[in-house]
Amino acid sequence: MEVGGIQALRAWRARQAGRVGLVPTMGALHSGHQALMTRARAEADLVVTSIFVNPLQFGRDEDFVQYPRPFAADLEKCEEAGVDFVFAPALGEMYPSAPEVRVVSGRMGAVFEGEARPGHFDGVLTVVAKLFTLVDPDLTVFGLKDIQQFCLVRRMVGDLNFDIELIGLPVVRDADGLAMSSRNEYLSPSDRARALAIPRALDAAAEVARGAGAEASGGGLPGEVEDAARAVIDDAVRRGDLELIYLSLVEEATLQPCGPDFRGSALLLVSATVGGTHLIDNLPLEF
Structure with a gap:
Protein backbone atom coordinates (compact mmCIF):
# COMPACT_ATOMS: atom_id res chain seq x y z
CA MET A 1 0.00 0.00 0.00
CA PRO A 170 -26.63 0.39 2.24
CA VAL A 171 -26.40 1.62 5.82
CA VAL A 172 -24.09 -0.54 7.92
CA ARG A 173 -25.55 -1.12 11.38
CA ASP A 174 -24.22 -2.37 14.67
CA ALA A 175 -25.85 -5.41 16.29
CA ASP A 176 -28.27 -3.18 18.22
CA GLY A 177 -29.50 -1.54 14.99
CA LEU A 178 -27.79 1.84 15.35
CA ALA A 179 -26.25 3.08 12.11
CA MET A 180 -22.46 3.04 12.29
CA SER A 181 -20.97 6.51 12.55
CA SER A 182 -17.80 8.13 13.82
CA ARG A 183 -20.11 10.22 16.01
CA ASN A 184 -21.29 7.15 17.94
CA GLU A 185 -18.09 7.24 20.01
CA TYR A 186 -19.44 10.39 21.68
CA LEU A 187 -22.50 8.52 22.99
CA SER A 188 -22.47 7.29 26.59
CA PRO A 189 -24.00 3.83 27.16
CA SER A 190 -27.24 5.46 28.32
CA ASP A 191 -27.24 7.86 25.36
CA ARG A 192 -26.77 4.96 22.99
CA ALA A 193 -29.75 3.13 24.49
CA ARG A 194 -31.87 6.25 23.98
CA ALA A 195 -30.62 6.65 20.40
CA LEU A 196 -32.10 3.26 19.49
CA ALA A 197 -35.44 5.02 19.13
CA ILE A 198 -34.19 6.12 15.70
CA PRO A 199 -33.78 2.64 14.16
CA ARG A 200 -36.97 1.54 15.96
CA ALA A 201 -38.84 4.34 14.21
CA LEU A 202 -37.49 3.23 10.84
CA ASP A 203 -38.43 -0.38 11.59
CA ALA A 204 -41.98 0.71 12.43
CA ALA A 205 -42.23 2.61 9.15
CA ALA A 206 -40.87 -0.37 7.18
CA GLU A 207 -43.41 -2.69 8.79
CA VAL A 208 -46.29 -0.41 7.84
CA ALA A 209 -44.90 -0.03 4.31
CA ARG A 210 -44.71 -3.79 3.87
CA GLY A 211 -48.15 -4.47 5.30
CA ALA A 212 -49.97 -1.57 3.70
CA GLY A 213 -48.05 -1.94 0.45
CA ALA A 214 -49.50 -5.39 -0.21
CA GLU A 215 -53.01 -3.98 0.09
CA ALA A 216 -52.43 -0.50 -1.26
CA SER A 217 -55.15 0.73 -3.51
CA GLY A 218 -54.03 4.33 -3.92
CA GLY A 219 -53.70 7.27 -1.59
CA GLY A 220 -52.58 7.54 1.98
CA LEU A 221 -49.73 5.10 2.14
CA PRO A 222 -46.87 7.63 2.36
CA GLY A 223 -48.65 9.42 5.19
CA GLU A 224 -49.24 6.17 7.08
CA VAL A 225 -45.59 5.22 6.84
CA GLU A 226 -44.39 8.61 8.07
CA ASP A 227 -46.94 8.59 10.90
CA ALA A 228 -45.68 5.19 12.10
CA ALA A 229 -42.13 6.51 12.42
CA ARG A 230 -43.27 9.77 13.98
CA ALA A 231 -45.23 7.95 16.69
CA VAL A 232 -42.04 6.19 17.89
CA ILE A 233 -39.98 9.38 17.75
CA ASP A 234 -42.65 11.47 19.47
CA ASP A 235 -42.75 8.96 22.30
CA ALA A 236 -38.96 9.21 22.68
CA VAL A 237 -39.17 13.01 22.67
CA ARG A 238 -41.83 12.95 25.41
CA ARG A 239 -39.52 10.76 27.53
CA GLY A 240 -36.66 13.19 26.99
CA ASP A 241 -34.57 10.60 25.18
CA LEU A 242 -33.79 12.79 22.19
CA GLU A 243 -34.46 16.12 20.50
CA LEU A 244 -35.91 15.77 17.02
CA ILE A 245 -34.40 17.96 14.32
CA TYR A 246 -36.46 16.62 11.42
CA LEU A 247 -38.40 13.60 10.26
CA SER A 248 -39.62 13.70 6.68
CA LEU A 249 -40.67 11.37 3.88
CA VAL A 250 -39.28 12.75 0.62
CA GLU A 251 -38.96 11.86 -3.04
CA GLU A 252 -35.52 10.39 -3.62
CA ALA A 253 -34.87 12.29 -6.85
CA THR A 254 -35.67 15.76 -5.52
CA LEU A 255 -35.69 15.56 -1.68
CA GLN A 256 -39.11 17.22 -1.81
CA PRO A 257 -41.90 15.93 0.50
CA CYS A 258 -43.95 13.04 -0.84
CA GLY A 259 -47.58 13.85 -1.59
CA PRO A 260 -50.36 11.49 -0.44
CA ASP A 261 -50.56 9.88 -3.89
CA PHE A 262 -46.83 9.63 -4.53
CA ARG A 263 -45.58 6.51 -6.27
CA GLY A 264 -41.91 5.80 -6.81
CA SER A 265 -38.65 5.82 -4.82
CA ALA A 266 -38.74 7.65 -1.51
CA LEU A 267 -36.57 8.25 1.53
CA LEU A 268 -37.62 8.53 5.16
CA LEU A 269 -35.11 10.92 6.73
CA VAL A 270 -34.50 11.28 10.46
CA SER A 271 -32.17 13.59 12.33
CA ALA A 272 -32.02 13.96 16.10
CA THR A 273 -29.72 15.03 18.92
CA VAL A 274 -29.02 12.52 21.67
CA GLY A 275 -26.95 13.68 24.62
CA GLY A 276 -25.54 16.50 22.52
CA THR A 277 -24.58 14.20 19.63
CA HIS A 278 -26.15 14.82 16.24
CA LEU A 279 -27.31 11.58 14.58
CA ILE A 280 -28.83 10.95 11.14
CA ASP A 281 -30.44 7.88 9.61
CA ASN A 282 -32.73 7.01 6.75
CA LEU A 283 -34.88 4.32 5.19
CA PRO A 284 -35.30 3.82 1.41
CA LEU A 285 -38.87 2.97 0.41
CA GLU A 286 -40.78 2.13 -2.75
CA PHE A 287 -44.42 3.11 -3.16
Whole structure:
Protein backbone atom coordinates (compact mmCIF):
# COMPACT_ATOMS: atom_id res chain seq x y z
CA MET A 1 0.00 0.00 0.00
CA GLU A 2 1.34 3.43 -0.95
CA VAL A 3 0.55 6.68 0.83
CA GLY A 4 1.06 10.21 -0.39
CA GLY A 5 -0.15 13.56 -1.60
CA ILE A 6 -0.93 14.93 -5.04
CA GLN A 7 2.43 14.34 -6.72
CA ALA A 8 2.72 10.81 -5.34
CA LEU A 9 -0.85 10.08 -6.46
CA ARG A 10 -0.19 11.32 -9.99
CA ALA A 11 2.97 9.25 -10.25
CA TRP A 12 1.18 6.16 -8.93
CA ARG A 13 -1.85 6.71 -11.16
CA ALA A 14 0.34 7.00 -14.28
CA ARG A 15 1.75 3.53 -13.61
CA GLN A 16 -1.60 1.78 -13.19
CA ALA A 17 -3.83 -0.11 -15.58
CA GLY A 18 -7.30 -1.44 -14.89
CA ARG A 19 -10.38 -0.06 -13.17
CA VAL A 20 -9.78 2.26 -10.25
CA GLY A 21 -12.27 2.67 -7.42
CA LEU A 22 -12.29 5.66 -5.06
CA VAL A 23 -13.57 5.78 -1.48
CA PRO A 24 -13.54 9.40 -0.21
CA THR A 25 -13.26 9.83 3.57
CA MET A 26 -12.25 12.36 6.21
CA GLY A 27 -10.53 9.66 8.26
CA ALA A 28 -11.53 8.45 11.74
CA LEU A 29 -12.31 5.22 9.93
CA HIS A 30 -14.52 2.44 11.27
CA SER A 31 -15.86 -0.85 9.93
CA GLY A 32 -18.49 1.00 7.92
CA HIS A 33 -15.73 2.71 5.95
CA GLN A 34 -13.99 -0.62 5.52
CA ALA A 35 -17.19 -2.02 4.03
CA LEU A 36 -17.01 0.73 1.39
CA MET A 37 -13.41 -0.21 0.61
CA THR A 38 -14.33 -3.89 0.40
CA ARG A 39 -17.10 -3.08 -2.07
CA ALA A 40 -14.70 -0.96 -4.13
CA ARG A 41 -12.23 -3.86 -4.11
CA ALA A 42 -14.95 -6.18 -5.42
CA GLU A 43 -15.82 -3.79 -8.27
CA ALA A 44 -12.38 -2.48 -9.29
CA ASP A 45 -8.84 -3.68 -9.90
CA LEU A 46 -7.30 -0.97 -7.72
CA VAL A 47 -8.67 0.99 -4.76
CA VAL A 48 -7.80 4.53 -3.67
CA THR A 49 -9.01 5.80 -0.31
CA SER A 50 -8.69 9.51 0.37
CA ILE A 51 -8.16 10.79 3.90
CA PHE A 52 -8.61 14.54 3.98
CA VAL A 53 -10.41 16.69 6.55
CA ASN A 54 -12.04 19.23 4.27
CA PRO A 55 -12.31 22.70 5.83
CA LEU A 56 -14.85 23.91 3.26
CA GLN A 57 -17.60 21.75 4.76
CA PHE A 58 -17.17 23.02 8.32
CA GLY A 59 -19.33 25.87 9.56
CA ARG A 60 -18.31 28.70 11.86
CA ASP A 61 -19.45 26.86 14.97
CA GLU A 62 -17.92 23.51 13.93
CA ASP A 63 -14.42 22.76 15.16
CA PHE A 64 -12.29 21.86 12.18
CA VAL A 65 -9.14 21.84 14.31
CA GLN A 66 -10.54 19.35 16.84
CA TYR A 67 -11.87 16.89 14.25
CA PRO A 68 -10.34 13.46 15.08
CA ARG A 69 -7.31 12.51 12.98
CA PRO A 70 -6.12 9.03 14.08
CA PHE A 71 -3.96 8.71 10.97
CA ALA A 72 -1.87 5.68 11.99
CA ALA A 73 -4.98 3.70 12.94
CA ASP A 74 -6.67 4.78 9.70
CA LEU A 75 -3.76 3.46 7.65
CA GLU A 76 -4.03 0.10 9.42
CA LYS A 77 -7.72 -0.11 8.52
CA CYS A 78 -6.96 0.74 4.90
CA GLU A 79 -4.28 -1.96 4.81
CA GLU A 80 -6.72 -4.49 6.26
CA ALA A 81 -9.28 -3.62 3.57
CA GLY A 82 -6.77 -4.10 0.75
CA VAL A 83 -6.45 -0.46 -0.32
CA ASP A 84 -3.72 0.15 -2.92
CA PHE A 85 -3.17 3.88 -2.44
CA VAL A 86 -4.10 6.18 0.43
CA PHE A 87 -4.40 9.73 -0.85
CA ALA A 88 -3.61 11.93 2.14
CA PRO A 89 -2.84 15.43 0.83
CA ALA A 90 -1.79 18.34 2.98
CA LEU A 91 -4.24 21.20 3.35
CA GLY A 92 -1.98 23.50 1.35
CA GLU A 93 -1.90 21.03 -1.53
CA MET A 94 -5.66 20.89 -1.86
CA TYR A 95 -6.19 24.60 -1.26
CA PRO A 96 -3.05 26.64 -2.00
CA SER A 97 -5.26 29.70 -1.45
CA ALA A 98 -8.87 30.27 -0.49
CA PRO A 99 -10.87 28.93 -3.45
CA GLU A 100 -12.84 31.47 -5.42
CA VAL A 101 -14.57 28.87 -7.62
CA ARG A 102 -16.72 26.24 -5.90
CA VAL A 103 -19.46 23.78 -6.75
CA VAL A 104 -22.86 25.04 -5.58
CA SER A 105 -25.28 22.41 -4.28
CA GLY A 106 -28.42 24.43 -5.09
CA ARG A 107 -31.88 23.79 -3.69
CA MET A 108 -31.18 20.15 -2.78
CA GLY A 109 -28.26 21.26 -0.62
CA ALA A 110 -30.21 23.91 1.27
CA VAL A 111 -32.68 21.60 3.03
CA PHE A 112 -32.37 19.17 5.96
CA GLU A 113 -28.68 18.92 6.89
CA GLY A 114 -27.95 21.84 4.60
CA GLU A 115 -30.50 24.09 6.31
CA ALA A 116 -28.70 23.78 9.63
CA ARG A 117 -25.25 23.96 8.02
CA PRO A 118 -25.36 26.61 5.25
CA GLY A 119 -22.66 26.01 2.67
CA HIS A 120 -21.82 22.54 3.99
CA PHE A 121 -22.78 20.68 0.84
CA ASP A 122 -21.10 23.27 -1.37
CA GLY A 123 -17.91 22.33 0.47
CA VAL A 124 -18.62 18.60 0.13
CA LEU A 125 -19.27 18.77 -3.61
CA THR A 126 -16.26 21.03 -4.22
CA VAL A 127 -13.84 18.61 -2.57
CA VAL A 128 -15.46 15.57 -4.20
CA ALA A 129 -15.12 17.23 -7.62
CA LYS A 130 -11.43 17.86 -6.85
CA LEU A 131 -10.98 14.22 -5.82
CA PHE A 132 -12.64 13.04 -9.02
CA THR A 133 -10.27 15.21 -11.05
CA LEU A 134 -7.14 14.16 -9.15
CA VAL A 135 -7.81 10.43 -8.82
CA ASP A 136 -9.64 9.97 -12.14
CA PRO A 137 -11.56 6.93 -10.85
CA ASP A 138 -13.76 4.64 -12.89
CA LEU A 139 -16.10 4.20 -9.93
CA THR A 140 -16.65 5.62 -6.48
CA VAL A 141 -18.39 4.17 -3.44
CA PHE A 142 -20.34 6.19 -0.88
CA GLY A 143 -22.28 5.06 2.15
CA LEU A 144 -26.02 5.62 2.08
CA LYS A 145 -26.21 6.67 5.72
CA ASP A 146 -25.34 10.17 4.53
CA ILE A 147 -28.10 9.88 1.96
CA GLN A 148 -28.47 13.60 1.23
CA GLN A 149 -24.77 13.74 0.40
CA PHE A 150 -25.15 10.71 -1.90
CA CYS A 151 -28.12 12.28 -3.69
CA LEU A 152 -26.16 15.49 -4.24
CA VAL A 153 -23.05 13.68 -5.52
CA ARG A 154 -25.27 11.70 -7.88
CA ARG A 155 -26.81 14.93 -9.14
CA MET A 156 -23.37 16.50 -9.60
CA VAL A 157 -22.11 13.45 -11.52
CA GLY A 158 -25.06 13.83 -13.89
CA ASP A 159 -25.13 17.61 -14.15
CA LEU A 160 -21.35 17.97 -14.70
CA ASN A 161 -20.99 14.85 -16.88
CA PHE A 162 -18.44 13.01 -14.76
CA ASP A 163 -17.81 9.65 -16.41
CA ILE A 164 -17.80 7.81 -13.09
CA GLU A 165 -19.95 4.95 -11.84
CA LEU A 166 -21.49 5.91 -8.49
CA ILE A 167 -22.20 3.04 -6.08
CA GLY A 168 -24.17 3.45 -2.88
CA LEU A 169 -23.63 0.97 -0.05
CA PRO A 170 -26.63 0.39 2.24
CA VAL A 171 -26.40 1.62 5.82
CA VAL A 172 -24.09 -0.54 7.92
CA ARG A 173 -25.55 -1.12 11.38
CA ASP A 174 -24.22 -2.37 14.67
CA ALA A 175 -25.85 -5.41 16.29
CA ASP A 176 -28.27 -3.18 18.22
CA GLY A 177 -29.50 -1.54 14.99
CA LEU A 178 -27.79 1.84 15.35
CA ALA A 179 -26.25 3.08 12.11
CA MET A 180 -22.46 3.04 12.29
CA SER A 181 -20.97 6.51 12.55
CA SER A 182 -17.80 8.13 13.82
CA ARG A 183 -20.11 10.22 16.01
CA ASN A 184 -21.29 7.15 17.94
CA GLU A 185 -18.09 7.24 20.01
CA TYR A 186 -19.44 10.39 21.68
CA LEU A 187 -22.50 8.52 22.99
CA SER A 188 -22.47 7.29 26.59
CA PRO A 189 -24.00 3.83 27.16
CA SER A 190 -27.24 5.46 28.32
CA ASP A 191 -27.24 7.86 25.36
CA ARG A 192 -26.77 4.96 22.99
CA ALA A 193 -29.75 3.13 24.49
CA ARG A 194 -31.87 6.25 23.98
CA ALA A 195 -30.62 6.65 20.40
CA LEU A 196 -32.10 3.26 19.49
CA ALA A 197 -35.44 5.02 19.13
CA ILE A 198 -34.19 6.12 15.70
CA PRO A 199 -33.78 2.64 14.16
CA ARG A 200 -36.97 1.54 15.96
CA ALA A 201 -38.84 4.34 14.21
CA LEU A 202 -37.49 3.23 10.84
CA ASP A 203 -38.43 -0.38 11.59
CA ALA A 204 -41.98 0.71 12.43
CA ALA A 205 -42.23 2.61 9.15
CA ALA A 206 -40.87 -0.37 7.18
CA GLU A 207 -43.41 -2.69 8.79
CA VAL A 208 -46.29 -0.41 7.84
CA ALA A 209 -44.90 -0.03 4.31
CA ARG A 210 -44.71 -3.79 3.87
CA GLY A 211 -48.15 -4.47 5.30
CA ALA A 212 -49.97 -1.57 3.70
CA GLY A 213 -48.05 -1.94 0.45
CA ALA A 214 -49.50 -5.39 -0.21
CA GLU A 215 -53.01 -3.98 0.09
CA ALA A 216 -52.43 -0.50 -1.26
CA SER A 217 -55.15 0.73 -3.51
CA GLY A 218 -54.03 4.33 -3.92
CA GLY A 219 -53.70 7.27 -1.59
CA GLY A 220 -52.58 7.54 1.98
CA LEU A 221 -49.73 5.10 2.14
CA PRO A 222 -46.87 7.63 2.36
CA GLY A 223 -48.65 9.42 5.19
CA GLU A 224 -49.24 6.17 7.08
CA VAL A 225 -45.59 5.22 6.84
CA GLU A 226 -44.39 8.61 8.07
CA ASP A 227 -46.94 8.59 10.90
CA ALA A 228 -45.68 5.19 12.10
CA ALA A 229 -42.13 6.51 12.42
CA ARG A 230 -43.27 9.77 13.98
CA ALA A 231 -45.23 7.95 16.69
CA VAL A 232 -42.04 6.19 17.89
CA ILE A 233 -39.98 9.38 17.75
CA ASP A 234 -42.65 11.47 19.47
CA ASP A 235 -42.75 8.96 22.30
CA ALA A 236 -38.96 9.21 22.68
CA VAL A 237 -39.17 13.01 22.67
CA ARG A 238 -41.83 12.95 25.41
CA ARG A 239 -39.52 10.76 27.53
CA GLY A 240 -36.66 13.19 26.99
CA ASP A 241 -34.57 10.60 25.18
CA LEU A 242 -33.79 12.79 22.19
CA GLU A 243 -34.46 16.12 20.50
CA LEU A 244 -35.91 15.77 17.02
CA ILE A 245 -34.40 17.96 14.32
CA TYR A 246 -36.46 16.62 11.42
CA LEU A 247 -38.40 13.60 10.26
CA SER A 248 -39.62 13.70 6.68
CA LEU A 249 -40.67 11.37 3.88
CA VAL A 250 -39.28 12.75 0.62
CA GLU A 251 -38.96 11.86 -3.04
CA GLU A 252 -35.52 10.39 -3.62
CA ALA A 253 -34.87 12.29 -6.85
CA THR A 254 -35.67 15.76 -5.52
CA LEU A 255 -35.69 15.56 -1.68
CA GLN A 256 -39.11 17.22 -1.81
CA PRO A 257 -41.90 15.93 0.50
CA CYS A 258 -43.95 13.04 -0.84
CA GLY A 259 -47.58 13.85 -1.59
CA PRO A 260 -50.36 11.49 -0.44
CA ASP A 261 -50.56 9.88 -3.89
CA PHE A 262 -46.83 9.63 -4.53
CA ARG A 263 -45.58 6.51 -6.27
CA GLY A 264 -41.91 5.80 -6.81
CA SER A 265 -38.65 5.82 -4.82
CA ALA A 266 -38.74 7.65 -1.51
CA LEU A 267 -36.57 8.25 1.53
CA LEU A 268 -37.62 8.53 5.16
CA LEU A 269 -35.11 10.92 6.73
CA VAL A 270 -34.50 11.28 10.46
CA SER A 271 -32.17 13.59 12.33
CA ALA A 272 -32.02 13.96 16.10
CA THR A 273 -29.72 15.03 18.92
CA VAL A 274 -29.02 12.52 21.67
CA GLY A 275 -26.95 13.68 24.62
CA GLY A 276 -25.54 16.50 22.52
CA THR A 277 -24.58 14.20 19.63
CA HIS A 278 -26.15 14.82 16.24
CA LEU A 279 -27.31 11.58 14.58
CA ILE A 280 -28.83 10.95 11.14
CA ASP A 281 -30.44 7.88 9.61
CA ASN A 282 -32.73 7.01 6.75
CA LEU A 283 -34.88 4.32 5.19
CA PRO A 284 -35.30 3.82 1.41
CA LEU A 285 -38.87 2.97 0.41
CA GLU A 286 -40.78 2.13 -2.75
CA PHE A 287 -44.42 3.11 -3.16
